[in-house]
Amino acid sequence: MIEEILKNVLGNRVKVSTDISPFLTLKTGVKVPYLFVVESLSDWLKVGRLLKEGIRIFVIGGGSNLVVKKPDPQVLFVLNRYAKKKLLKEEEDKVYIKVSSGYPISKLVKETVRKGWGGLEYHWGLPGSVGGAVYMNSKWTKPLSYVGDVVYEAVLLTPKGEVKKVNQEYFKFSYDYSILQETGEIVLEVVFALKKEDGEVLYKRAVEAYNYRRKTQPFGVFSSGCFFKNISLELQEKLSLPTTSAGYLIDKAGLKGFRVGSFEISQKHANFIINKGGGKIEDLEKLIEIVKKRVKEKFKVDLELEVVIF
Ligand SMILES: Cc1cc2nc3c(=O)[nH]c(=O)nc-3n(C[C@H](O)[C@H](O)[C@H](O)COP(=O)(O)OP(=O)(O)OC[C@H]3O[C@@H](n4cnc5c(N)ncnc54)[C@H](O)[C@@H]3O)c2cc1C
Structure with missing residues (x-):
């Protein structure tokens, strides 16, 4: 059903079962069921037609703050390359x-x-x-x-x-x-x-x-920048912490260099998670949970994700 609607509107420009890891800076490997590369305003208007027909879409921009976990087979992924x-x-x-x-x-x-x-x-x-x-x-x-x-x-x-x-x-x-x-x-x-x-x-x-x-910051590695949001000034004051930096909290929780599978907390900046190559999403999820738990135990802070996990 979804495939038929997509083909009607996008013709053969809709790609099926595509690995999107080249479009994500963390290089987490995952195949999306449908991918459309938008290159112009008129392509976006085609996406508008699909939305009107009830198709759900998810936009990938530069993929530099994004992890795609388990793509919903009813969602069209749109890679935005409309650059004017x-x-x-x-x-x-x-x-x-x-x-x-x-x-x-x-x-x-x-x-x-x-x-x-x-x-x-x-x-x-x-x-x-x-x-x-x-x-x-x-x-x-x-x-x-x-x-x-x-x-x-x-x-x-x-x-x-x-x-x-x-x-x-x-x-x-x-x-x-x-x-x-x-x-x-x-x-x-x-x-x-x-x-x-x-x-x-x-x-x-x-x-x-x-x-x-x-x-x-670490350079020349696969990352998605800062993984967690910094805490608010109010919380910093309430807990008498020296900074709002999430990286500081992760560092002081002793996690620099900590690794699960191919994912590692950067030695240079503790708020950067690095994929050393071929990292599995399950390992990333385990690492995120460990970071949250250790920071909570040590500082009573619930870290929130900055990176979008879809
Ligand atoms: C090395 C490195 C350094 C970084 N440094 C910084 C920094 O200094 N400051 C900072 O704030 N961030 C930083 N980041 C994080 C990231 O680069 C930014 O958040 C960036 O602006 C995300 O843009 P993107 O196009 O890559 O978004 P994506 O990762 O592609 O998407 C992020 C979210 O935005 C949505 N989105 C994308 N395009 C659109 C659109 N056209 N309309 C609506 N929603 C859209 C996506 O659906 C997703 O939910 C860094 C990342 C890396 C890898």
């Missing part, structure tokens, strides 16, 4: 650029810094897509800077297949949060409002953030 960018409007001190959601965020950051357009510079080196970064409201903490800070408006696709335009307030952006995590809406296009600044100053900020990443 356009300068919409230029004011004396601001520019407005429209960027499609499959655009690589790291590419966008480099291009805007080079142009002297400020607001995204601290995300130099952030993997993933524009859509994923908006959904997660991806951040840099030194100084605190969210991708959502410079979102002006966006075009979304609702779970019922309707296209709608929303402004920044709609997203209710906060730490690791946008309203999309509740509504299930998909980002199609985003307009960013960026401030005209000295390109050299922007580049300096970008390089500082990038160098800090290189110094503190």
Whole structure:
């Protein structure tokens, strides 16, 4: 039934039983029943038609914050490769650029810094897509800077297949949060409002953030970035902890280098889980449970996942 509807709308562009590990930075191997690679707005409108027919979909952007556990056979996985960018409007001190959601965020950051357009510079080196970064409201903490800070408006696709335009307030952006995590809406296009600044100053900020990443995070390995959310300031104060960092708690729980199967807590940054190759999802799940249990026992903190497990 689902296969027939997918074939009707997508023809032979729907791929059956596809290994998606190449599209996930943690490289967890899993086959999805149906995969459609979106390359344009008209492809997204086809997805809209499928939503109207009751098909459920799941979007993979850059796959840099994602683990797919056991794919539901009734779900179409959509790999977002819709990557376009356009300068919409230029004011004396601001520019407005429209960027499609499959655009690589790291590419966008480099291009805007080079142009002297400020607001995204601290995300130099952030993997993933524009859509994923908006959904997660991806951040840099030194100084605190969210991708959502410079979102002006966006075009979304609702779970019922309707296209709608929303402004920044709609997203209710906060730490690791946008309203999309509740509504299930998909980002199609985003307009960013960026401030005209000295390109050299922007580049300096970008390089500082990038160098800090290189110094503190594991590179050239399979990971999905920070696995757990940092705790709130209120909880930090209540428990008299020296920091909100989940990595600190995992480290002090003695878990650096701890391994289950092919998954290991990074020696360099305890909030990074690394897949040493061929890791099984069951082992990852065991490791997550051990981390949560040990941190709870030692600090009375219930760690929450930052990575999306679907
Ligand atoms: C080495 C490394 C470093 C990282 N550093 C940081 C960092 O500094 N700060 C930070 O915040 N994160 C960081 N991350 C995590 C990750 O890169 C970000 O969260 C990123 O923005 C996720 O984007 P993505 O396109 O890869 O999303 P995906 O992993 O593909 O998806 C994540 C979630 O977003 C949803 N999604 C994706 N696209 C859309 C869309 N178009 N519309 C609606 N929902 C969508 C997916 O369905 C899924 O639920 C890091 C990851 C790695 C591997």
